Amino acid sequence: MTSGPDYPAETPEDGPARGPSGPSPDADPNAPHQPLPYRVRARLRGAGRWLRVHARHALVVGVVTAVAGALATVGADQLPKLFEEPPPGCPGAGCDGKSPKDSGCAYDAATWEPKEGNPVRIHLRYSKSCGAVWGRIVNGEPGDMVTLRVSGGAARSASIDYRHDKYTTMATVGPTFRVRLCAVPMTGPRRTVTWVKYCFEATEHVPWE
Template sequence: GRGRSGGSGGRNRTSTFVVGAVGALVVVAAAFYVIGTEGDKKRDDARKSPSPTATTSVKLPPGVECSGESCAGKDAEVMGCSGDLVTTARTATVGATTVEVRYSETCGAAWGRITQAAQGDTVEISSGKSTQSDTISAVGDTVTYTPMVPVDSATDAEACAVLAASGEKGCTE
């Protein structure tokens, strides 16, 4: 045999390595899942609690300054809710402007952001009874975002953009 046994031996070693690596990933993923679900359970318990002191006793990650109602009307960057803690939950395009619902599960809050916008363009976020907005005031600015509104999930908020030049309005679905 022309290297037949040597070739299959190499393949067997490779597949054994792959199976071992996949097994290790499964163990790591399972550990993260267990840790993650414990965190979710604690958050749900804190949310269900009627006492106002329960929300202040929730341990927030370092640098995060608010959660839920305490984030209402505050700046996401100043409160430590942006960066790695944020996702874009919904997006829409109005003219050349993109409007987004930005969401931080850690902070239990959302805010609206517009990009590729122009002076006078406005972004608004609403969730339940809470509404916040911001308008680009400086010439040359193309991005702005609203203060935060408290939300239970990313789907609880809607962001809208109103373009100054055309009066066109569009909202995230």
């Protein structure tokens, strides 16, 4: 068809779609849909229940498989370590044998220094928060030694490498304790001051400073 003054051109937007794909002019767009037959609806509900049950089962199997795979990557010799108790920390039993300075126990420690018969000035140091004691010598010579032994517990010792002082590593103690603290001189011709070994005993009740 040609366009002209008496015959306007037609476009797809000029009116409703034509042909078999368009809606019937007599169809009611607000008419309710027909329900599915009962048998079809029953089968759909059964299929939904089956999917829910088996989906949960598949999830559990997937989790168990993932855990088993993770454990398989751990060597057999490492498996017992997964169930071991962690080592004790410091403050606590983990302070035993450690440096009081490196562990931080020296910062709040109290000191007992015997005032008589102590020519090289040995100290007993005690950290209540760390539950540990250690010995220190502050006026000795290289080779001189400080030792301590906790009654019913550990023994520690340290000798001066250079200068005049040295401290031992820590020995753990309980709320009550008894410690034997000793100074042991180095024997040799290069000594400038002569003295003999001496010891003190101390408990938690000594006058700490």
